[in-house]
Amino acid sequence: MILLDTGVVSAVLRRRRKGDAEENLTARVAALLESDEAVALPGIVLQEVLSGIADAAQYQRVQAAVRESFSLALATEGDHLKAADLANLAARKGLAVSTPDVLIAAQAINRRARLFTTDSDLVRLAELVPALRLAV
Secondary structure, three states, X not given: OEEEOHHHHHHHXXXXXXXXXXXXXHHHHHHHHHOOOOEEEEHHXXXXXXXXXXXXXXXXXXXXXHHHHOEEEOOOHHHHHHHHHHHHXXXXXXXXXXXXXXXXXXXHHHOOOEEEXXXXXXXXXXXXXXXXXXXX
């Protein structure tokens, strides 16, 4: 299974004008969806992607695209406990990682999933936590 991070989904679905980086991410996500690999979004990613969209029509379009394209991986109590452990570990190592990001990482670890991310904080966290496997 591969879990998609917010930055990836935002680049693919929210950007009206896509540069080379966004086009590359879009192609990679499309290839994943066409593969036999299960692809899902943590629930917090759905919330983050939809938050801040001021235009109602764009909000509806993005929401429909996400709901049609991806299954959701909802957080469990164990995911929240693992997220707290990851936040504490990162803080001890001098790395500040947001609450949503450690929850996304915890969900990937607990599901033995790979995380597709462009977030440098999550890349650095993966260097500290071998169980956090990134999709490259």
